[in-house]
Amino acid sequence: MHDEHVTTKRPNIVFVFFDNLGYGELGVYGGGIVRGAPTPRIDALAAEGMRLTNMNMEAQCTPSRSAAMTGRIPLRSGTTTIPVPGQPDGLVTWERTIAEVLKDAGYATAHFGKWHLGHAPERHPNARGFDEWWGLLGTHDTSLWEDASGYDASVVPADELWEGTAGSASTSLGDYGTEQRRFFDEEVFARTEDFVRRSVAADTPFFAYLPTAFPHFPTLPHPDFVGASGNGDFADAFVELDHRVGALLDLLDELSIADETVVVVTSDNGAEDVLPWRGWTGPWAGSYFTAMEGSLRVPFIVRWPGHVAEGTVSNEICHAVDLLTTLASLAGAEVPADRPIDGVDLVPFLTGTSSKSGRESVLCFVGDKLHAVKWRDWKLHLIWQEYMLDPAVQLGVPRLFNLLEDPRERNDVFLPWNTWVRRPVLAAMADFWDSTEEHPLIATGTSDPYAPPSG
Amino acid sequence: MHDEHVTTKRPNIVFVFFDNLGYGELGVYGGGIVRGAPTPRIDALAAEGMRLTNMNMEAQCTPSRSAAMTGRIPLRSGTTTIPVPGQPDGLVTWERTIAEVLKDAGYATAHFGKWHLGHAPERHPNARGFDEWWGLLGTHDTSLWEDASGYDASVVPADELWEGTAGSASTSLGDYGTEQRRFFDEEVFARTEDFVRRSVAADTPFFAYLPTAFPHFPTLPHPDFVGASGNGDFADAFVELDHRVGALLDLLDELSIADETVVVVTSDNGAEDVLPWRGWTGPWAGSYFTAMEGSLRVPFIVRWPGHVAEGTVSNEICHAVDLLTTLASLAGAEVPADRPIDGVDLVPFLTGTSSKSGRESVLCFVGDKLHAVKWRDWKLHLIWQEYMLDPAVQLGVPRLFNLLEDPRERNDVFLPWNTWVRRPVLAAMADFWDSTEEHPLIATGTSDPYAPPSG
Numbered sequence: 001m002h003d004e005h006v007t008t009k010r011p012n013i014v015f016v017f018f019d020n021l022g023y024g025e026l027g028v029y030g031g032g033i034v035r036g037a038p039t040p041r042i043d044a045l046a047a048e049g050m051r052l053t054n055m056n057m058e059a060q061c062t063p064s065r066s067a068a069m070t071g072r073i074p075l076r077s078g079t080t081t082i083p084v085p086g087q088p089d090g091l092v093t094w095e096r097t098i099a100e101v102l103k104d105a106g107y108a109t110a111h112f113g114k115w116h117l118g119h120a121p122e123r124h125p126n127a128r129g130f131d132e133w134w135g136l137l138g139t140h141d142t143s144l145w146e147d148a149s150g151y152d153a154s155v156v157p158a159d160e161l162w163e164g165t166a167g168s169a170s171t172s173l174g175d176y177g178t179e180q181r182r183f184f185d186e187e188v189f190a191r192t193e194d195f196v197r198r199s200v201a202a203d204t205p206f207f208a209y210l211p212t213a214f215p216h217f218p219t220l221p222h223p224d225f226v227g228a229s230g231n232g233d234f235a236d237a238f239v240e241l242d243h244r245v246g247a248l249l250d251l252l253d254e255l256s257i258a259d260e261t262v263v264v265v266t267s268d269n270g271a272e273d274v275l276p277w278r279g280w281t282g283p284w285a286g287s288y289f290t291a292m293e294g295s296l297r298v299p300f301i302v303r304w305p306g307h308v309a310e311g312t313v314s315n316e317i318c319h320a321v322d323l324l325t326t327l328a329s330l331a332g333a334e335v336p337a338d339r340p341i342d343g344v345d346l347v348p349f350l351t352g353t354s355s356k357s358g359r360e361s362v363l364c365f366v367g368d369k370l371h372a373v374k375w376r377d378w379k380l381h382l383i384w385q386e387y388m389l390d391p392a393v394q395l396g397v398p399r400l401f402n403l404l405e406d407p408r409e410r411n412d413v414f415l416p417w418n419t420w421v422r423r424p425v426l427a428a429m430a431d432f433w434d435s436t437e438e439h440p441l442i443a444t445g446t447s448d449p450y451a452p453p454s455g
Numbered sequence: 456m457h458d459e460h461v462t463t464k465r466p467n468i469v470f471v472f473f474d475n476l477g478y479g480e481l482g483v484y485g486g487g488i489v490r491g492a493p494t495p496r497i498d499a500l501a502a503e504g505m506r507l508t509n510m511n512m513e514a515q516c517t518p519s520r521s522a523a524m525t526g527r528i529p530l531r532s533g534t535t536t537i538p539v540p541g542q543p544d545g546l547v548t549w550e551r552t553i554a555e556v557l558k559d560a561g562y563a564t565a566h567f568g569k570w571h572l573g574h575a576p577e578r579h580p581n582a583r584g585f586d587e588w589w590g591l592l593g594t595h596d597t598s599l600w601e602d603a604s605g606y607d608a609s610v611v612p613a614d615e616l617w618e619g620t621a622g623s624a625s626t627s628l629g630d631y632g633t634e635q636r637r638f639f640d641e642e643v644f645a646r647t648e649d650f651v652r653r654s655v656a657a658d659t660p661f662f663a664y665l666p667t668a669f670p671h672f673p674t675l676p677h678p679d680f681v682g683a684s685g686n687g688d689f690a691d692a693f694v695e696l697d698h699r700v701g702a703l704l705d706l707l708d709e710l711s712i713a714d715e716t717v718v719v720v721t722s723d724n725g726a727e728d729v730l731p732w733r734g735w736t737g738p739w740a741g742s743y744f745t746a747m748e749g750s751l752r753v754p755f756i757v758r759w760p761g762h763v764a765e766g767t768v769s770n771e772i773c774h775a776v777d778l779l780t781t782l783a784s785l786a787g788a789e790v791p792a793d794r795p796i797d798g799v800d801l802v803p804f805l806t807g808t809s810s811k812s813g814r815e816s817v818l819c820f821v822g823d824k825l826h827a828v829k830w831r832d833w834k835l836h837l838i839w840q841e842y843m844l845d846p847a848v849q850l851g852v853p854r855l856f857n858l859l860e861d862p863r864e865r866n867d868v869f870l871p872w873n874t875w876v877r878r879p880v881l882a883a884m885a886d887f888w889d890s891t892e893e894h895p896l897i898a899t900g901t902s903d904p905y906a907p908p909s910g
Contacts, residue, residue: 024738030485033770034508036859053489283479283738315488404491
């Protein structure tokens with residue numbers, strides 16, 4: 001028997017972090033059958049918990065992961081873009097990850113999937129708070145290289161799959177190609193099941209972090225699911241992932257831990273945009289790698305029976321950085337006090353103690369440039385870019401949109417009425433920049449060991 | 456007591472036909488709180504019935520109403536655009552309306568709202584099968600004229616509100632301005648309540664047709680709802696209409712006729728696009744008055760307790776013309792046999808006897824031009840126009856989209872693989888054009904009496 005008080009205070013955490021899953025893809029967000037594949041298990045999960053319609057991520061994989069892991073705006077951490085070859089990438093070891101925070105609080109921690117926060121051994125997941133890990137240090141597009149005409153592996157070697165445990169070096173499991181891509185998520189969920197069973201057997205609260213491949217290009221389903229939808233690879237992959245999430249939920253039921261497990265399902269940024277595996281932003285404009293809503297808004301579902309009210313939906317503004325703060329709060333763990341933490345604790349909001357998220361603004365960086373700022377229902381663009389492959393244009397006069405009235409960001413309403421919105425936007429920017437005076441930005445490419453300037 | 460058999464065979468029909476309600480606006484379609492106003496009553500209605508994600512209307516008010524009323528592609532009827540001043544407008548009296556069909560089957564019939572299918576007295580709703588009517592012959596934008604600088608009512612008189620009963624001439628109730636616009640839907644629903652109560656008291660099955668003003672520009676809420684959402688006129692109007700629909704549903708409960716009443720809620724075309732009352736197409740591209748999905752796809756909810764399964768959603772392709780056929784089928788009434796009827800009977804599909812709608816294609820006319828053809832999950836554009844105010848461009852090579860893979864119609868996939876899709880598209884076009892040889896198109900502006908050429 002678990003002690004009721006302890007399990008209530010320290011729930012298990014399952015964090016499914018889809019990769020480039022657009023806001024519109026899941027059935028409960030307007031996709032599903034409209035995209036050729038129903039997602040009944042994830043839709044049911046949403047009905048059993050809370051669903052957000054204004055959860056904002058960063059515009060790309062690496063900064064979103066950085067934000068979620070550290071609770072800090074990625075510009076602070078030098079993790080504003082996917083890695084630049086030839087220099088140290090990812091998080092300096094001085095950063096504190098949610099895995100470290102939860103591990104220190106007594107959690108068993110595991111990472112199965114794509115890391116994208118550092119290739120150096122001291123930055124691997126098993127060196128950053130995860131007891132164990134399996135997956136990729138980089139990302140999935142590299143799996144296509146082996147099939148690319150003219151590719152020369154002697155010049156650019158293939159990416160590899162890795163596994164590792166805390167205290168030991170990670171070991172390579174061999175090259176990562178399209179065949180491995182097909183089996184990636186099967187492995188993510190299989191290893192998760194094993195980890196969950198072991199954690200429950202050990203009576204240890206656990207944090208299972210599943211940064212899946214799905215639906216990052218190439219969106220290749222497992223062979224068992226090829227043809228499952230009748231609507232091609234992309235839809236087949238949805239059938240697969242809905243099944244895998246469902247099986248994981250079934251496991252929680254089988255182990256009688258569903259009530260003491262917080263399940264979070266979200267995505268690291270807006271929809272995949274690369275043909276022929278292009279995803280769908282649903283109702284939002286633009287693509288990932290921009291500051292359009294189609295880049296930032298992602299599906300976000302959280303289930304915690306008895307704590308998060310069933311079937312609730314909120315348009316309160318939230319952000320990736322809130323994940324560290326919130327997961328730490330769930331676990332009763334301490335967030336670092338010696339550095340700026342940008343996240344707010346969403347627990348009062350998610351559990352219904354407050355109807356407000358506690359957040360009113362989001363700084364929308366693309367790389368190291370501040371493209372836009374969201375404040376309440378407004379969004380002010382300073383740099384305009386709709387799609388990843390468009391040029392980014394510095395605006396002479398900012399463009400302002402009311403996202404309730406104009407969710408597609410079509411009709412600039414800055415002039416003549418709404419110049420007042422600059423004030424709260426500037427205040428949000430100033431809060432951030434002011435904090436960087438005492439706590440300077442860590443430059444991209446910074447080597448370990450990093451230490452902040454002494455105060 | 457009603458005879459159980461008869462009431463099952465001949466349900467009452469409530470048909471709420473919103474005006475320019477975008478696919479994305481209602482909560483259950485991804486809007487609601489995202490647009491600043493929840494729509495709990497309509498969302499609940501959807502949960503109690505079936506919801507379609509691929510219901511297609513015509514691109515404008517008049518042709519959609521024509522299609523729904525007659526079951527015929529509007530090009531057949533000369534009703535392809537909103538009326539052109541200076542010539543007879545609307546449906547020739549030779550056309551058979553759903554109201555005539557249902558009235559002949561013993562239904563009490565009423566029209567409260569906007570007709571837009573003929574200004575001549577012999578074409579008024581009370582001359583076209585409706586026992587009674589109230590509302591507008593034209594449309595709502597005319598209400599703005601009185602507030603327009605330079606408007607001269609001696610040159611162009613204001614539109615009027617009318618009411619009438621079958622067998623008598625309609626009478627004017629005076630000018631229609633923005634003040635009347637605010638009260639329009641209150642009157643629509645109040646008169647509907649009265650009509651429903653009278654019909655139930657008379658033990659007569661009824662057809663209540665509610666072509667509302669909501670949310671057609673100017674989207675001015677009733678004074679009771681100004682400020683209701685805190686998010687402006689447009690959102691306030693949503694609060695109002697959700698309330699009014701809810702009150703109508705409550706009336707059905709109060710009268711114990713909910714189980715024997717089919718409630719249909721849909722829209723005549725895609726979202727309002729006129730600023731500052733611009734609506735939202737949700738996930739779809741383009742605006743009304745085009746052949747983009749944002750023009751054609753509309754919310755469609757049908758509730759018929761015990762007959763239509765609760766909480767079902769389908770992406771089967773359906774079209775405005777199917778409404779006549781379907782409502783006639785529900786009532787056990789005969790559709791005209793002496794003319795082409797383009798609608799299919801959706802009753803087997805809606806009641807779950809068939810998982811298929813029976814329709815595989817939609818001809819997407821804009822005015823009298825065929826802009827595109829939908830066939831299964833494909834859409835072939837012959838003329839390209841994204842927004843109402845864009846020029847329409849005749850394409851040299853058609854553009855093809857797979858709507859499951861590319862719902863936003865961004866990535867033309869006609870070449871190189873998919874030229875085969877032309878065949879079924881051409882077949883659908885040929886079916887239509889072939890039928891016009893025996894049954895010629897009725898030219899726009901045709902006067903009554905019209906009679907088809909003798910065979």
